Amino acid sequence: MNEPPAASYGNAGSSSLRRARQRLFTRFNTDSTNEGSSIHMHLTVEEALTIYPLSHAKLVAGHQGVNRMLRSVNVMDAPDAGDWIKTGEMLLTTAYAMKDQLDIALSLLRMLDERGGAGLGIKVGRYWSAIPQELFDEANRLHIPILELPFEFTFSDQMDALFSADHTKTTKKLQLVLEKQKQLMQYALRQKETGSLFPMISGILGYPLAVFGQSGHLLYNNTALTDETLLDGWPWPAAPRWEGFGDSRCFRLPLMQGQSCAGCMKIYLNAPHMLKEEEALFHQAAEIVTHHLTPHVEQRKNTSRQHQLNSAFAGFFNREFSFHDLMRSCDHHEVTALSGTYQCVFTTVSLQHPNRSRLLNETRQLLMYHSLMQAYESEHLYLEDGLLSIFKLPEEQPFHKKDFTSTLSACLSGSASLSRNPNLSGVQCWVSRTKSKPELLHNAYRECLETKQAAERLQIKHTLLHYESIELFSLFQHLSEEAMINYATQILEPIYSKNKLIDPELVLTLEMYFEYDGSINETSRYLFVHRNTVSYRLEKLADILQMDFKKMNDLLRLKLAFLFRSYLKHRDSHEMYRT
Missing domain, CATH: 3.30.70 (Alpha-Beta Plaits)
Structure with a gap:
């Protein structure tokens, strides 16, 4: 069916158009300064092109803009149509108002870009036999999709189909939100606490998240972001807030228990659109996390x-x-x-x-x-x-x-x-x-x-x-400090005396050897040296200390000496044992 210019709608209009008015709760106006008809959707231009009869349209320019959000559709053929453009809006036109004035078409395209419009749909065949090349070039430069609309379908047919498809999509999403809510409730009813809480919550929501404790320490992160990026701006206000935009958005929720904040949760969305019901789902998830993070209540x-x-x-x-x-x-x-x-x-x-x-x-x-x-x-x-x-x-x-x-x-x-x-x-x-x-x-x-x-x-x-x-210290805790000093000095004097020039690496090797319970492999791993190097150093130390590290008595004597030395270091009882 041929599409008449917008100015003729108010006189008679087709019966299909009247039915569309009722179904979509929209109105068409004869006033050229009005914004025309509008329906609200949450589709991308790419998704819209898969919906019949718009699937018969051709994407002839602005291919890089197919991910723009299509939130509403307007039918406008007034010269000042650009003054009424809204974010996410796609304009459908017969080119009546710009058939002889290309500058109006170019201006309209630029206005769509400035206001975040979704694109421009032109029905070719009545006022334009072909879309001018200048319009293609400008659309490609701005990444504004231009659709060549199928001549045999009315605007109302296409709008009705888009609205129905969006309604179906929204219904499915609501059903999914309801299912997620059910899963959260089932999880909340489980009494046992589990370390898999955060992966479970993230899996149910279907989005990556990061969870922070009371003082900003990171408890969980399955996003691709670094700790520094996640903590940017911390401490945050204790109020829900959106951060970022588009596909980089995240929803930040404080984990509140009464007037006390137990931490914070950030949910990172991989979709540009989110239903209000889904935002409520995030709040429900935050309550479950708060419950587990504040068990003392x-x-x-x-x-x-x-x-x-x-x-x-x-x-x-x-x-x-x-x-x-x-x-x-x-x-x-x-x-x-x-x-x-x-x-x-x-x-x-x-x-x-x-x-x-x-x-x-x-x-x-x-x-x-x-x-x-x-x-x-x-x-x-x-x-x-x-x-x-x-x-x-x-x-x-x-x-x-x-x-x-x-x-x-x-x-x-x-x-x-x-x-x-x-x-x-x-x-x-x-x-x-x-x-x-x-x-x-x-x-x-x-x-x-x-x-x-x-x-x-x-x-x-x-x-x-x-x-x-x-x-070991518990067995010798009643020894006097003087006895501990004398024993430690007697055993360790060859390596700790100020009068002895001992390589510090040798002393550190011995300390780590006892710290790791005589494990040469663990000692070498800590010191980042080969195990043969550790063995060589221990042999050298055994000569200096006049001990045999293969004998249990010598090892026990050294162990006690290091234990007493550690005690005396913490007590600051003697200058030679201070850290």
Whole structure:
């Protein structure tokens, strides 16, 4: 059907056009200064070209602009049509107003580009037999799509089809959002906390995300962006906000628990358009993440898994519950961290610290969700004096006992509160020896407490301390400092005396040799030298110290000397032992 100029619509108009008016809730106007008809959609020009009957149109220019968003369609043939262009709008025209004035067509094209229009559709055959080459050139320069519309279809046919297709697309997207909401609700109803929380949330939403803790430390990131880029502008206001534009947009949500902010989540979109319902879905996901990041709030609810486990473990350590009672509670709540080889970490903060609760919660976030800790299944429990974390160690391959401690140290060093904000320092973690049976849990907890107590006596301020570091000292803790000084001086004087010129690399090699429990491979790895170099240095040191490192007695003497020296360094008891 031939398309008349817009000025004739108000007089009679076709019955199909009247039906289109009703279906699309739009109107056509005879006033040339009005904006004509408009429907609102969320398609790209490329998607629109797949929809019948617009699929019969030809994309004749501006091919690089096919990803422009098509949000509305207007039919305009007035000379001043450009004054009414909106963002995302595609103009359909018979070229009536510009058939003899190419400058009007060029001006219209430039106005479309300036206002972010979607493109220009021209029905050729009535007023233009062919689209002028100058218009092609300008469209290609501006990347504005020009469509040669099929002559046999009316504008209303094409608009109706676009609206129906967009409605179908939106309906499908709403159904998908509803399905995602259902999955989030199902996940939220699960009581067990899991380190896979963030990958699960990201998978349900279908977008990459980054999650930050209370002090800006990165807990999770499956985007392609670096930590520095993700943290740009931190600290952020505690309000939802969009960042970026187009395909580079992200939605930033604070993780609010009442008036307290437990962290922040950024969701990165790979699509230029998002429904309001999907934004509401992001808020729902943020609430679930907040719930898991702030479990201390849930302790007030007797029905919560966290509270029940805290009570069971506290009762067991206080001899109020039997081991059988504890295991029954663990089975009920699907606690599996004790089912293999495990280690315990007890985290404490001074009771007088003004941010004690915040620091304990932040440490829990790191230990549970940090990417470095994802190799370990874990359980985290709030006890009266601190946070007890139980880590199940991997069993697939030989696992060196220092691997866990090294990973734990690297995880804690990434905390903003520990590394970037000295005012929040105060976290200390005490690590037990490796255990292989659930029955040894009480021993592991006791080792953590003994490590804490020994560190207080030794005035050791380390963030992380292993039980094995103070185990021998507990046997000799009642020795006087004078006796320790005399013993350490007698053994280590050949390498630490100011009167002896000893290569510092030799001394460092010996220190690392004992730090890594006599492992030449680990020592060489730390020093970035060949293991034969380590062996050569140890032979040279054995001559200097008049010892045989193959004899247990000599190794034990050196171990005690280094232990006493470490104690004296932390106490600053003697000038020669200061760091």
